[in-house]
Amino acid sequence: MNCIAGILLILLILSNKLRIVRINMKQQILIIGGTGMLGAPVTRRLCAEGNAVRILTRTPDAARKKFGAEYEIVAGDVQDRNSLAQAMQGCQGVHISLNDRAIPDLERRGVENIVQVAPRAGVQRITYLSGASVKQENCWYAGTATKFAAEQAIRASGIPYTIFKATFFMDALPRFVRGTRASVIGNQSKPWHWVAANDYAQMVARAYAEQKAVDQDVYVLGPQAFTLEQALKTYCALVQPNATVSRLPLWLADLMARAFGQKELANALPFFRYTEKVGENADAAAVNALGAPTTTLEQWCQRIGNE
Ligand SMILES: NC(=O)c1ccc[n+]([C@@H]2O[C@H](COP(=O)([O-])OP(=O)(O)OC[C@H]3O[C@@H](n4cnc5c(N)ncnc54)[C@H](OP(=O)(O)O)[C@@H]3O)[C@@H](O)[C@H]2O)c1
Structure with a gap:
């Protein structure tokens, strides 16, 4: 009995060690949303660090134009589990x-859908972009409720x-600029x-290279x-x-959206009501646990201005 317990203990230690080793190796990573504004920089970074990156997209031709031949691109939709399983x-x-x-x-x-399919495909790691204010008390806003439920599904998955x-x-x-406005x-x-x-x-x-990132919520905040x-x-x-910056009271924006049938403005109003009320709402204890972002707004603007 003692012998079996000893073997089991050694296997347990070895399996934990193997998990650490796997984390440090370059990996094959599927990027869902890799064509998006915030998915694309992650795609490029993971690839630059030597990982094999695969992009799932509903529009492979557009993705190929954006990324070129060095990226693997597969057609898929998160609403279609078969396409997820293949990808x-x-x-x-x-x-x-x-x-x-x-x-x-x-x-x-x-x-x-992703967490249902992932274990059968052998996925050992999920990273997910949520928002700083995503907490149960803020779920009165639909955009937060869907992210909160997504976070819960990931935590419950065991991955x-x-x-x-x-x-x-x-x-x-x-995205806040239209023409010269x-x-x-x-109030924001x-x-x-x-x-x-x-x-x-x-x-x-x-996060893909460090064991300490496993099963963590990491708040991502800039320097200023x-x-x-x-x-x-x-x-x-x-x-x-x-462009000049102007401020529009919420009630006036609402009136304009109704009077002129401005759908885009009408759809954006709940978001602005939310950000005005809730703000950043970060949990200080878990801020930037994977290294603090250093780029200042001025540095970023100068880089964008030179592109
Ligand atoms: N903007 C901010 O400051 C901020 C802050 C915190 C968090 N976030 C969050 O960051 C996330 C990404 O935002 P983003 O601005 O990068 O979005 P985005 O530019 O609109 O990109 C959205 C991505 O989602 C993919 N997608 C949409 N529907 C899909 C489907 N049915 N199946 C598979 N892929 C689908 C699109 O892929 P294809 O079109 O190629 O299929 C695209 O790559 C959002 O959840 C946002 O709330 C944003």
Whole structure:
């Protein structure tokens, strides 16, 4: 009996050691959402670090144009489990960076499908881009509820994970500009630690290389805090000097959206109500646990301005 217990103990120690070794090796990683604004920098970073990267996309031709021949691209949809199972074959890791404004609950449904298929495909690691304010008390907002449910599905899956809870990305600033107008909707008086997607991508790559990232929530915050209006003023001054920043009260934006049938504006209003009320909401204890982002807003703007 003692002998069997001893053998079991040795096997347990060995299996833990093997898990550490596997984590340190270069891996085959499937990127779901790899064509997106925040998925693409992660794709490029993981590839640059020597991992074999496979991008799952609904539009392979567009992805091929964007990434070129050196990236493996497969057709798939997170709503289709068969396509997920095929795409995951041979993958040790899956990175998820999903967004679809037309299907508000896509992240929950997509992630539930992913974690159902992943164990059979032999996936040993999931990394997921969530948001800093994703907490149960903020689930009155649909965008947070779907992310919260996705996080829960990942934690319950038993697959080792790292959840990235990111603040506002600097890379999203151009989305606030239409022509010569950069709009802040609502007061948006709360400051955010704006982060560069490239710094976050480095944290994701580190998560695949370091044992300490396993089963962790990592808050991703940049080095300086600015309100949306302050950040947009810096961005416009350095990158789009023709654009001017103006503020539109929420009630007026609502009125305009209704009066002029502006669907895009109407769809964006719940998001602005949410950010105005909730703010960044990060948990200080778990901030930047995989290395603090260093790129300042000015540095990022200068880089974008030179591209
Ligand atoms: N903007 C911020 O500051 C910020 C902060 C924190 C967190 N986030 C979160 O970051 C995530 C990614 O945002 P993003 O701006 O990078 O989004 P994005 O540019 O709109 O990209 C969305 C990605 O999702 C993929 N996708 C959509 N529906 C899909 C489906 N049914 N099956 C498979 N793939 C699908 C798209 O792939 P194809 O079109 O190629 O199929 C695309 O690559 C979002 O969840 C967002 O909430 C953003």
